[in-house]
Amino acid sequence: MSKLSTNDSKAVQKRHKCQKCGKYYIGYPALSRKDNKTNICPECGVAEALDIFLSIQQ
Numbered sequence: 001m002s003k004l005s006t007n008d009s010k011a012v013q014k015r016h017k018c019q020k021c022g023k024y025y026i027g028y029p030a031l032s033r034k035d036n037k038t039n040i041c042p043e044c045g046v047a048e049a050l051d052i053f054l055s056i057q058q
């Protein structure tokens with residue numbers, strides 16, 4: 001007798017609005033490296049990190 005166990009672990013996925021690009025995203029917010037308090041989407045987080053990385057290179 002096999003019973004299918006339904007995996008009903010509710011993933012808490014909150015929706016956030018990016019303060020930088022205005023897009024909605026789900027998951028963990030990234031903290032802006034420019035002021036360390038603005039929540040931005042992971043995409044912008046990567047973009048900012050790259051931006052800072054490139055500015056250090058110059």
Ligand SMILES: [Zn+2]
Pocket residue numbers: 018019020021022023040041042043044045
């Ligand atoms: Zn964004």
